[in-house]
Amino acid sequence: MHSRSSDPVALALQRGAASILDAIVDVAASNPVVLIDGRAGAGKSTLARLVAANWPLAGQPQLIALDSLYPGWDGMDAGVECALHDILRPHARGLLSTWRRWDWELEMEAEASAVTPALGVILEGCGALNPATARLADVRVWVQSPEPARKRRALERDGDTFRPHWDRWAAQEDSHIRRHDPHELATLTVTIP
Incomplete structure (x- = not known):
C-alpha cells in the first residue's frame, strides 16, 4: 500500500488505512468487525x-456502507439501528444474516444481501459508532476532517443531490456526536486534511 503521491489527503488516507490494518492484525481474529x-x-x-x-486476513471482508441502509435523508438513526439488528448482532453470534438495501430513488427497501459470520465486516458511515455498536466491534475508527474540506469533498462527490440536504444531515451528525461521543468510543482516530 505504498504510494509516491504528494497529495496530503491521499497520504493521510494511506497512513490511516495502514493503522487500521495493523489494528486488525493485532485483534488476532479471523472475522473482525471494523x-x-x-x-x-x-x-x-x-x-x-x-x-x-x-x-490482511484470509477471505475478503464484507464492506457495507451505511448509505445503503439509511431510509432517506432523515434516517441516520434508523439506518444504524438496522445495521445493529441485521448485521452486527447476528455476526457477533456467529449467525448468517441478511440486510436490505435502501433504494433512494424509489424510497423503499430493495434487494437483500447476506452477511456471513465467517468473514470480517467493515461497516462505514455517519453514526456507525455508538455504545451498542462499539460493544460488537474489534476496531473502532473515528475519521475527522475540517468542515470546509469535508463539505467541498462531499459536494464534489454528490453535488446537487446532497447540497439541499447538507444542513439537515449535519444536524443528525451533531445529535449523534452529542449523544454518543463517537470520538471517545474509537480505538483509532484518523485525521484527513
Whole structure:
C-alpha cells in the first residue's frame, strides 16, 4: 500500500488505512468487525475501500456502507439501528444474516444481501459508532476532517443531490456526536486534511 503521491489527503488516507490494518492484525481474529464513523465528506468510504483492498486476513471482508441502509435523508438513526439488528448482532453470534438495501430513488427497501459470520465486516458511515455498536466491534475508527474540506469533498462527490440536504444531515451528525461521543468510543482516530 505504498504510494509516491504528494497529495496530503491521499497520504493521510494511506497512513490511516495502514493503522487500521495493523489494528486488525493485532485483534488476532479471523472475522473482525471494523466500524468507521465520521461526518459527511471526512473520507470514511475511501478509507474503508483502502482497508478492504488491503485486507490482511484470509477471505475478503464484507464492506457495507451505511448509505445503503439509511431510509432517506432523515434516517441516520434508523439506518444504524438496522445495521445493529441485521448485521452486527447476528455476526457477533456467529449467525448468517441478511440486510436490505435502501433504494433512494424509489424510497423503499430493495434487494437483500447476506452477511456471513465467517468473514470480517467493515461497516462505514455517519453514526456507525455508538455504545451498542462499539460493544460488537474489534476496531473502532473515528475519521475527522475540517468542515470546509469535508463539505467541498462531499459536494464534489454528490453535488446537487446532497447540497439541499447538507444542513439537515449535519444536524443528525451533531445529535449523534452529542449523544454518543463517537470520538471517545474509537480505538483509532484518523485525521484527513
